[in-house]
Amino acid sequence: MRVTNKRLNFELDRNDKAVIYIKSESGDDISCMIDTGANVPIWFMGEKYIKLRYPSAYQTEKKTIIHGLGKNPIIDVPVWIIPSFEVMDDESNSITFHDLLVPVINAQRYSFNMILPLTILNRMKFTFDYEQSATSAFFSIETSKDDYYVRPIYSSEDNNYINKIQAFFQNEITEA
Secondary structure, eight states: OOOOOEEEEEEEEGGGOSEEEEEOTTSOEEEEEEESSOSSOEEOBHHHHHHHHOTTOEEEEEEEEEOSSSSSOEEEEEEEEEEEEEEEOTTSOEEEEEEEEEEBOBOTTSSSSEEEEGGGGTTSEEEEEOOSOSSEEEEEEEESOSEEEEEEEEOSSOTTEEEEEEEEOHHHHHHO
16 A cells, blocks of 8 residues: 655745744644754743643643753753644645644744744655745645654753654654
C-alpha cells in the first residue's frame, strides 16, 4: 500500500522574515516565525495571551533556558503544554502536534507571536522557495502523517530543564 504525502504551503513575506499565520485554538490568527536556529518553540505574548489563544494550555513544572534573544540568556523560563497545536494552510491541509511544549515569556516587542523551530519538523520534508521575486517566498511542509507527538530532550545535568523539542510518530513515543 502506497502512502500518499500531503503538502502544506505558506506564502511568506520576505520583509517579515519567515513568518506564517495559523489559527489558534480560540480561532484567532497567530503569527509564527519558522526559525532554523531555535531548539524550542517560544511563545512571546506572556501567560495571559497563551491562555486566551489556547484555553486548554497549561503550565508544567519543567523549565528551560532561552539563548539568542539578547546578550544574556533568559533563565528558568516556564514551559507550558498546548495539548493540540494544529498547523493549517489556506487549503485546509493540516498537521497536529500533540502536547506541544512551549516556553512562555513576555516579550511583546517582536513582530510575531511565537517561534516554531525546525526541530519539530524533523520527521517531515520542508522547503523554503524564494523564487525570482524580490518580495514573496514560500514555505512548504510535506508529510505522510496527520499527527505528531512532541518529546523533550533534557539537559544532561538536570532533567527538569528542556534543551530541545522534537516531533515523533506515536510508535516512537511508546517505544522510547
